[in-house]
Amino acid sequence: MKAIWNGAIGFGLVNIPVKIYSATETSKLDLDMLDKSDFSNIKFKRVNEKTGKEVQWKNIVKAYLMEDKYVVLEDEDYDKALPEKTKILSIEHFVKESEVDSVYFEMPYFLEPQKNGENAYRLLIKALQETKMAGIGTFVLRESEAIGMIRPYNDEILVLNRLRFNQEIRDYKELKIPAKKAPKPAELKMAKSLISQLSETFDPSVYKDTYSEALLKIIKQKAKGKNVKTKKAEPVKEGKVIDLMAQLKASLQNPKSKNAS
Numbered sequence: 001m002k003a004i005w006n007g008a009i010g011f012g013l014v015n016i017p018v019k020i021y022s023a024t025e026t027s028k029l030d031l032d033m034l035d036k037s038d039f040s041n042i043k044f045k046r047v048n049e050k051t052g053k054e055v056q057w058k059n060i061v062k063a064y065l066m067e068d069k070y071v072v073l074e075d076e077d078y079d080k081a082l083p084e085k086t087k088i089l090s091i092e093h094f095v096k097e098s099e100v101d102s103v104y105f106e107m108p109y110f111l112e113p114q115k116n117g118e119n120a121y122r123l124l125i126k127a128l129q130e131t132k133m134a135g136i137g138t139f140v141l142r143e144s145e146a147i148g149m150i151r152p153y154n155d156e157i158l159v160l161n162r163l164r165f166n167q168e169i170r171d172y173k174e175l176k177i178p179a180k181k182a183p184k185p186a187e188l189k190m191a192k193s194l195i196s197q198l199s200e201t202f203d204p205s206v207y208k209d210t211y212s213e214a215l216l217k218i219i220k221q222k223a224k225g226k227n228v229k230t231k232k233a234e235p236v237k238e239g240k241v242i243d244l245m246a247q248l249k250a251s252l253q254n255p256k257s258k259n260a261s
Contacts, residue, residue: 001110005141009111009124009150009158010090016121017114020141020160024108027209029216078143089148089160091135097151100134104147104163111150111158125152136163190248197252 005020033042045054063070079086113121128134134151146162153159183191218228 003112004109005139007087007089007139008117009135010088010137011120011124011135014120015088015117016124017117018111018121018158019114021110021112022107023110023159027212029212029219078140082140082145085138085140085145089137089139089150091137091150093136094131094133095136095149096132097134097149100149100163103169104166105161106164107162109160109162110153111160121158124150125156125158128152129155184244187244187248190245190252194248194251 001021003019003021007018007020009016009018034040035042046057046060047054061072061074063072065071111121124135128150129152134149136147136149138145138147140146141162147165149161149163150158151161218230221228
């Protein structure tokens with residue numbers, strides 16, 4: 001793992017030196033893009049729009065267009081904007097995790113304590129565990145301010161969940177949302193029975209990226225020159241009045257439905 005941020009957590013007057021590491025990695029297959037005519041690899045280049053010549057990374061700068069003129073930013077300018085947040089993630093509030101809607105969750109990171117920060121790190125884990133709270137604070141990551149929620153994970157490490165700002169959540173009012181109409185009592189009772197029948201303790205290891213595995217299987221078959229035959233997915237039926245009671249009853253009788261524990 002390679003650290004993407006090096007700084008400290010501010011916990012009251014206590015600073016806990018930490019490094020931040022990405023907690024996730026993709027399970028998608030790494031597919032290359034090729035020219036259909038001869039299967040040559042497609043390359044993307046950074047070119048100067050005036051000369052058409054390729055520009056090396058070391059010669060590229062970032063700038064902001066203001067009143068038809070570019071203002072170029074240097075590396076030190078990013079630190080000057082909010083110097084106190086480039087190296088410190090200060091916990092400003094403690095909240096219940098359940099109060100943070102999942103729509104705000106963006107990306108998880110692992111926090112690793114640095115030298116002389118181990119005791120304070122363990123103290124924060126234990127305090128959050130016993131109070132069942134999570135710390136909220138802001139910091140600067142990769143040239144932008146972010147909200148972070150710090151919480152224990154597996155009782156042995158702190159996880160930082162990057163959150164979206166409220167203004168980043170789109171307004172859904174223009175979507176066609178069904179009117180608030182109470183469902184029929186019998187249908188609601190049946191739906192709750194189905195939920196109860198399928199309820200169990202969440203186990204993330206049960207869920208696998210089976211699509212990538214299936215796609216890799218097709219790739220291997222094609223590599224051997226075999227024709228791949230698969231069953232087509234059923235088309236989505238639209239414009240038909242649904243008999244909810246009939247579907248709910250069928251769902252409860254479906255052998256795939258697990259018995260409630």
